[in-house]
Amino acid sequence: MTTLVPTPAMDQPYRDRKRYLWLMSLFVPTLGLLGPALYLLVSANVFWLWLSPAFFYFGIPLLDALIGEDQSNPPEQAVPGLEADAYYRWITYLLVPLLWLGFILNAMFVATQALPWYGVLAMIISTGGGLGFAINLGHEMGHKKSELERWLGKLALALCCYGHFFVEHNRGHHRDVATPVDPASSRMGEHIYRFLLREMPGGYRRAWQLEKERLARCNKSVWSLDNEVLQPALISLVLYGGLLAVFGLVLLPYLLLTAFWGGFQLTSANYLEHYGLLRRKLDNGRYEICQPHHSWNSNHLFSNWALFHLQRHSDHHAHPTRRYQSLRNFADVPRLPSGYFGMYLLAYCPPLWFRVMNPRLLAAVHGDASRINFQPGLREQLMQRYGLQEHAA
Known part of the structure; x- marks a missing residue:
């Protein structure tokens, strides 16, 4: 049974020690502007453009390691406030x-700048990294009930041409998470590049199908402006079309590659959030309710400040409308050895990923093969390699 980390009784009014540190969620995503600013104001050196990618993928994991973790929870009495x-x-x-x-x-x-190819590449990675933060923001706001927040979430997702995520994640992934039918849940033995080919197109197809079914129930056409896949897509079309109208088609490869890299940040997060974890299938053919132990978690402070507590993923799946500042840590859920940015680098090198994460997965499920979501065709090979039994005790 999953248990919460205990919190002290409220003898005094609760004070969120991370209250002003949440401003990192504004600062870190805008670091993509730093390189161009230094390039224009200090010197036209492409080196400046690589500062943001270096910070995202190396600096943040280092800060996570140095600052450490925070496993505390707000008292439940303080959550309404x-x-x-x-x-x-x-x-x-x-x-x-x-x-x-x-x-x-x-x-x-x-x-407007005559950049070499490696300068443009730096901008793609830097700006695309910022779009990853935009998807995360759309994720946080898309779960809320107010129309303002839901539309702001669509605006954030439209930057990356990823508006379908608004439908796919809320009504698809949360329903099917940690099952073989979920394109956004990775499997043991599945490397991230194979997962990419399943997750991206699978997410688009599921979003369109879900919205088609919803509109049919409302007696509306799938091409209606009430289609919540089309709404952010039209915003994306206006934004990208406007930029191309002003600067010409020469900008198109940059825009498309930047949007792809932004979407790949979501793929990277999805890959590690439920790697190999499986909900049991019940006698009635349905899967058990998603539990906290069906998600990988991290309490590393800096990356959580930058990602609105996304890494406390178990509580998010248990309570999707719960706001980021009150998401809780559970004592006995699967743990990642680093924050998301450090895990991304590990995932991009599959042999290292499998070496680190497969033993952790086996420990998380207590060696029970029935709780592992295996990559099709690799089940017997992986069970033999790790000494797993078909029916664990």
Whole structure:
């Protein structure tokens, strides 16, 4: 049985020690503007453009290792007050225009500067990394009930041409998570590049099918403007079409590759969030309710500040509308050895990923093969390699 980390009794009014550190969620995603600013104001050196990618993929894992983890939880008595505090919502509101501004300014920079190919590559990785934060913001806001937050979530997702995620994640992934039918749940033995070919097209197809079914129940056409896949897609079309109209088709490869790299950040997160974990199938043919032990978690502080507590993923799946500031740590759920950014680098090198994560997966499921989501065709090979039994005790 999954248990919460105990919290002290509230003898005094609760004070969120991370209250102002959540401003990192505004600062880190906008670092993509740093390189172009230094390039224009200090010297036209392509080195500056690689600062943001270096910080995202090396600096943040280092900070996670140095700062460490926070396993504390807010007392449940304090959660209603935390949820009602507008300060936390305003951080998410402010990030939307900042992300839009950064994306447009970086596109202008690429279009107007004579950059070598490796300078453009740096901008693709840097700006695409920022789009990964935009998808994460769309994830946080898309689960909320207010129309304002849901539309702001669509605006954030539109930056990356990934508006279908609004439907796919909320109504598809949360239903099918940690099962073989979920394209967004990775399997033991499946490397990230194989997962990419299943997850990206699978997400599009599932989103379209879900929205088609919903609109049919409402007696509306799938091509209606009520289609929540088409709504952010039209915003993307206006944004990208406007940039191409101003700067020409020469900008198209940069925009498409940047959007892909942004989407790949989501793929990377999906890959590690449920790797190899499986919900049991019940006698009635349905899967058990998603439990906290069906997600991998990390309490590393810096990356959680930058990602709105996305890494406390178990509580998110248990309570999707719970706001980021009040997501909880569980004591006995699967743990990642680093925050997401460090795990991304590990995932990009499959032999290292399997060496680190397969033993952790076996420990998380206590060696029970019936709780592992195997890559088809590799089940027997992996069971033999790790000494697993078909029916664990």
